[in-house]
Amino acid sequence: MSVAEDGRTGQVEVAGVVRLIDLSLLHGPLQSGEHVLVHSGIALERMSAEQAQEVMSLFAPPAVGKDVAQDQRPPG
Structure with a gap:
């Protein structure tokens, strides 16, 4: 985060997008x-x-893993 000289506004970066905040x-x-x-x-x-870090981890994309649909198919 960066803070403007007046201290009332700032800029933050979220997911690669810079936004002006109050x-x-x-x-x-x-x-x-x-x-x-x-x-x-x-x-x-x-x-x-x-x-x-904890809050940002809640919004992170899920880890790459097995396809759920494959796990649900009956064997054979």
């Missing part, structure tokens, strides 16, 4: 590189790097 709901100054929870372009809360 930081006015957060208390205290933010530093570039901090993690925030964003909804509809508004930063709602600060997050630790560990929390951010």
Whole structure:
């Protein structure tokens, strides 16, 4: 995340897309590189790097593996 000079707006990258966000709901100054929870372009809360990683893992594509349909076919 990068923070504008006024401290009220910033830019975040999500899934390769850079978005402008409103930081006015957060208390205290933010530093570039901090993690925030964003909804509809508004930063709602600060997050630790560990929390951010956990949340991002929920939205990650599933791991490549066996085709489920193959596992459900009867043997033979």
